[in-house]
Amino acid sequence: MSIPTLQGLQTALSGLIASQQALDIAGHNIANANTEGYSRERVVLETNPPITIPAASPLTGKGAQLGTGVAVADYVRIRNLYLDAQYRAQNSSLSSASTQAEELEQAQSAFNEPSSSGLSSQLSAFWSAWSSLASSPTSEAAKEGVVSAATQLTTTFNQLSAQLTTIANQAGEQYTSLTGATGQVQDYANQIAQLNGQIRVAEGAGQQPNDLLDRRDLLLDKLSSLAQITVTKQADGTDTVTFGDAAKPLVEGTTVQWPQALTKAAGGQLGALLGLSGEGGTLAAYRTALDGVAATLAGAVNALHTATPFFTGATAATIAVAVKPSEVQTSSTGAPGGNDVALAIAALRGGAADQSYSALVEQVGSDVMTAKDNKTNQQTLVTAVGDQRQSVSGVSLDEEMTNLITFQRGYQASARTLTAMDQMLETLIQHTGQVGL
Amino acid sequence: MSDRITPAMLTSSTLNDINGALAALQRSTSELSSGKAILEPSDNPYGASHAIDLQSQLDGLSSYTSAVQDGISWVTTAGSAMASMHEISERVRELLVQSSNGTINQTDLNNMGAEVEQLAESIKQVANTQYAGQYVFSGTQTSTAPYKQGPEADEYQGNAGTISRAIGPGATIVVNTNISTLLGNGAGSADGKLLDTLRTIAQHMRGGTAEDKAALGSTDLKALDGNLETLTQLQATAGSVTNQLQTAASRIENLQAAITKSLSGTMDADIAKTTINYSNEQAAYQAALRAGANIVQESLLNFLH
Numbered sequence: 001m002s003i004p005t006l007q008g009l010q011t012a013l014s015g016l017i018a019s020q021q022a023l024d025i026a027g028h029n030i031a032n033a034n035t036e037g038y039s040r041e042r043v044v045l046e047t048n049p050p051i052t053i054p055a056a057s058p059l060t061g062k063g064a065q066l067g068t069g070v071a072v073a074d075y076v077r078i079r080n081l082y083l084d085a086q087y088r089a090q091n092s093s094l095s096s097a098s099t100q101a102e103e104l105e106q107a108q109s110a111f112n113e114p115s116s117s118g119l120s121s122q123l124s125a126f127w128s129a130w131s132s133l134a135s136s137p138t139s140e141a142a143k144e145g146v147v148s149a150a151t152q153l154t155t156t157f158n159q160l161s162a163q164l165t166t167i168a169n170q171a172g173e174q175y176t177s178l179t180g181a182t183g184q185v186q187d188y189a190n191q192i193a194q195l196n197g198q199i200r201v202a203e204g205a206g207q208q209p210n211d212l213l214d215r216r217d218l219l220l221d222k223l224s225s226l227a228q229i230t231v232t233k234q235a236d237g238t239d240t241v242t243f244g245d246a247a248k249p250l251v252e253g254t255t256v257q258w259p260q261a262l263t264k265a266a267g268g269q270l271g272a273l274l275g276l277s278g279e280g281g282t283l284a285a286y287r288t289a290l291d292g293v294a295a296t297l298a299g300a301v302n303a304l305h306t307a308t309p310f311f312t313g314a315t316a317a318t319i320a321v322a323v324k325p326s327e328v329q330t331s332s333t334g335a336p337g338g339n340d341v342a343l344a345i346a347a348l349r350g351g352a353a354d355q356s357y358s359a360l361v362e363q364v365g366s367d368v369m370t371a372k373d374n375k376t377n378q379q380t381l382v383t384a385v386g387d388q389r390q391s392v393s394g395v396s397l398d399e400e401m402t403n404l405i406t407f408q409r410g411y412q413a414s415a416r417t418l419t420a421m422d423q424m425l426e427t428l429i430q431h432t433g434q435v436g437l
Numbered sequence: 438m439s440d441r442i443t444p445a446m447l448t449s450s451t452l453n454d455i456n457g458a459l460a461a462l463q464r465s466t467s468e469l470s471s472g473k474a475i476l477e478p479s480d481n482p483y484g485a486s487h488a489i490d491l492q493s494q495l496d497g498l499s500s501y502t503s504a505v506q507d508g509i510s511w512v513t514t515a516g517s518a519m520a521s522m523h524e525i526s527e528r529v530r531e532l533l534v535q536s537s538n539g540t541i542n543q544t545d546l547n548n549m550g551a552e553v554e555q556l557a558e559s560i561k562q563v564a565n566t567q568y569a570g571q572y573v574f575s576g577t578q579t580s581t582a583p584y585k586q587g588p589e590a591d592e593y594q595g596n597a598g599t600i601s602r603a604i605g606p607g608a609t610i611v612v613n614t615n616i617s618t619l620l621g622n623g624a625g626s627a628d629g630k631l632l633d634t635l636r637t638i639a640q641h642m643r644g645g646t647a648e649d650k651a652a653l654g655s656t657d658l659k660a661l662d663g664n665l666e667t668l669t670q671l672q673a674t675a676g677s678v679t680n681q682l683q684t685a686a687s688r689i690e691n692l693q694a695a696i697t698k699s700l701s702g703t704m705d706a707d708i709a710k711t712t713i714n715y716s717n718e719q720a721a722y723q724a725a726l727r728a729g730a731n732i733v734q735e736s737l738l739n740f741l742h
Binding site: 033034105108109111113114120121123124125127128131132134135136137138331333335336337338339340343346347349350354355357358359361362363364365366367368369372383386387390391392394395396397398401402405 | 440441442443444445446449450453475477478479480481482483485486487488489490492493494496497499500501503504507508569570571572575576577578579580596598600601602603606607609704736737738741
């Protein structure tokens with residue numbers, strides 16, 4: 001039994017084609033070496049179906065199978081889905097931690113402690129002014145001093161309270177803009193839904209839409225920084241995405257369900273913003289604590305300053321000085337030289353108001369410290385998982401260079417095979433039957 | 438460590454390292470330039486709140502210092518006033534002893550009586566001593582002179598109110614002296630206090646009767662000695678107040694030193710340590726930069742032709 005004369009040409013050709021495709025893929029990888037979210041691709045080569053030659057050996061009569069070259073079976077996208085899920089979970093936590101750290105740091109700088117201009121210094125100056133007044137109770141200048149120290153103190157209370165409110169409001173506005181009709185959530189969800197549709201069509205046609213999958217995965221990564229997401233792969237190639245603690249899936253097939261209500265349990269940037277800005281949020285708690293300091297201060301001073309209330313307002317936003325310098329009371333009897341009231345008020349230094357304020361500063365400080373530590377830890381985790389992902393999916397130029405050489409050589413060798421076949425046939429066609437001429 | 442290293446991993450980890458080294462360097466720089474280890478509460482929450490407390494304590498102590506200094510000046514003023522009163526009273530006593538000598542004639546006695554009246558006015562003048570615009574012997578009525586001038590005006594114009602100075606947390610000390618316990622309200626009240634005694638002595642000197650003369654040597658002398666004893670007691674009290682104030686001043690000074698030290702220990706950067714850290718971090722930063730510059734450049738491409 002003989003083999004087809006031109007089979008060798010076909011075999012060599014298949015080698016040429018396979019090498020060329022492999023070179024193309026290496027080129028694609030190199031071109032996208034720095035593309036965000038790109039996963040490297042690899043050709044899967046398979047041998048072509050062999051030709052069966054019955055009774056190939058005239059001696060034994062055994063048959064044989066003749067290889068017919070190579071074909072590209074698939075372009076595989078090298079990606080670990082488990083690492084993707086892990087990356088997104090950590091990325092949500094990172095985004096939550098860094099949002100918290102950022103917002104709380106703003107609150108911390110509003111407190112401006114420890115410094116010579118923070119509320120603690122104003123409080124201290126207020127008590128000192130009362131001490132001075134106690135030493136010279138008839139001095140108009142000392143009374144002016146008390147009122148001006150008190151006015152600075154109340155102004156600082158008002159400003160600090162306003163700053164905390166502003167920070168909380170800004171966090172709320174940020175949430176609204178991210179979740180709004182033109183916000184990032186809607187935008188990402190729309191793109192994912194669109195890609196779901198395209199991927200479904202491509203996979204339905206039996207194609208492997210590697211680059212569409214990469215783009216969808218990249219969008220899911222970005223979406224994960226806004227809230228915790230879970231991604232469920234469907235048989236038709238679409239991804240179903242649940243978002244934070246929203247009741248319905250954000251993306252299902254090509255349908256987007258947005259807006260939906262979230263709570264601070266949503267995780268990610270949105271969860272953190274809700275946890276900070278909402279009622280009972282961290283910033284509101286700071287404001288409440290500051291109100292407590294203001295109320296304690298006003299209560300304690302007013303209880304001693306019996307002639308007329310010294311402070312009005314019992315919140316940090318509303319506290320104000322209610323007396324003129326001439327109305328500042330120094331003694332309980334009204335005698336000009338008496339200083340028992342001034343002494344008693346000066347003795348409030350280090351009392352409940354001071355203590356609750358320094359406890360608040362400690363609270364803010366430790367919240368910021370925790371948030372920063374969380375951020376650093378999460379950053380390390382995200383970097384670690386990201387590195388693992390890169391290790392699997394990233395393009396290595398060294399590797400691609402090696403592939404280029406490998407397949408270039410393969411191409412050259414296939415071409416040489418073709419030449420050999422050609423020369424063989426030339427011998428057969430041109431030189432056969434010309435003996436003795 | 439992953440098995441497969443890609444240039445992107447190398448780049449990102451090098452960049453992370455460089456950023457980390459730079460952040461550490463920046464931290465040390467701001468510690469060194471500000472001299473503070475706590476720049477914001479999150480650097481050390483407990484330390485920051487502790488520093489706030491300590492700073493307020495320090496401010497409080499300097500308030501106490503000025504209150505104590507003010508108290509010392511007040512008591513010193515009152516003390517020297519009482520010393521003058523004592524001198525004047527001693528002069529009265531000399532006159533009294535002379536007058537009770539039977540050989541002295543009535544003209545001299547009349548002159549002595551006039552001098553005693555004069556001395557009584559001097560005592561009232563001394564009692565009207567002021568410190569920083571406040572009458573020190575008027576109780577809390579510090580804008581009212583305790584005594585008016587004139588023989589018929591010996592009524593005490595002040596009150597029995599006390600004036601205190603804070604000398605420490607929760608500690609106050611009374612700095613004023615209730616001079617009416619010594620001087621009283623004059624002859625009209627017959628309270629046996631100094632002014633009453635002086636007016637009685639003057640009256641007895643001018644009276645000229647045998648009873649008057651007898652009284653000069655007996656009851657009047659006894660009354661004056663009693664008044665002098667009261668004055669000595671008041672002076673002793675004022676002296677002890679001065680001592681207490683001075684003790685308080687030195688205690689406050691010690692506390693200030695201790696708290697300043699504690700505040701500095703909490704807030705201030707350890708310059709020696711930070712400087713060494715700074716040098717290490719600088720070396721680390723340069724090494725990270727150099728490694729980045731060398732490693733990231735290399736690839737198989739450099740060796741293929």
